[in-house]
Amino acid sequence: MSDLDQLTQSLARNLKRWRGERGFTLDALATRAGVSRGMIIQIEQARTNPSVGITVKLADALGISITTLLDHEQGVPVRLVTPERAVRMWSTEAGSHATLLVGTESRGPLELWSWLLMPGDASTSDPHPAGTTELLRVTAGELTLVVGGAPHPVPAGTSATFEADVPHAYRNDGTTAVEMTMAVSIPPAR
CATH class of the missing domain: 2.60.120.10 (Jelly Rolls)
Known part of the structure; x- marks a missing residue:
């Protein structure tokens, strides 16, 4: 799997997870982030790589960092990023x-x-x-x-x-x- 594919999969999984943890419907997140519902669906289904601006808006609306939204190694006590x-x-x-x-x-x-x-x-x-x-x-x-x-x-x-x-x-x-x-x-x- 390429780095871009891994990033796309992590973003899809994490966006869906954090949206669920916050109790946001697709419409609620779309309104909070100023991003279309269709775009959120595409991201959650790993069918698109959004721009930095859209990623920032989604992270801001969820109240999390971009790192958390993109991260595929959550929960380790020490995380080294090479x-x-x-x-x-x-x-x-x-x-x-x-x-x-x-x-x-x-x-x-x-x-x-x-x-x-x-x-x-x-x-x-x-x-x-x-x-x-x-x-x-x-x-x-x-x-x-x-x-x-x-x-x-x-x-x-x-x-x-x-x-x-x-x-x-x-x-x-x-x-x-x-x-x-x-x-x-x-x-x-x-």
């Missing part, structure tokens, strides 16, 4: 990419990401649930962090944190690659 097991969630033809390194559900979902943004590239995000916080540290280049429409330059060596319940984006307006590490803390579902 580089080849990290999940590349976003990429562009220019070579930019975001990789979900590891995450946990302890005291609410928490995710750790590695990002590379090539010059001229950008990634936008819809608002996450209220109470979601993002922390990031730029290790190379200068990131333009856009939160609620306001740009904030974040040069190498600088860290930032913000409430991610508003539209936000990560841009590289410079001429060299931006490298950063980001953690996302998501409040538990109510």
Whole structure:
């Protein structure tokens, strides 16, 4: 089974499981996530690989991390994630990419990401649930962090944190690659 097939199967199984644990009907989850009922059915039947945006919306609506939604090794006391097991969630033809390194559900979902943004590239995000916080540290280049429409330059060596319940984006307006590490803390579902 290819990595993509394994990811598709894990997502299908975990989405159905978490939807059931939350007591959400297909319609209820579709409404909460802003994703069509048909798309959720296709995902649960492992017939499609949704975009990162749809995956984020589903995880947010369920109150879990993307890691939990994609994970196929739940419940082990120590989980090591080797580089080849990290999940590349976003990429562009220019070579930019975001990789979900590891995450946990302890005291609410928490995710750790590695990002590379090539010059001229950008990634936008819809608002996450209220109470979601993002922390990031730029290790190379200068990131333009856009939160609620306001740009904030974040040069190498600088860290930032913000409430991610508003539209936000990560841009590289410079001429060299931006490298950063980001953690996302998501409040538990109510």
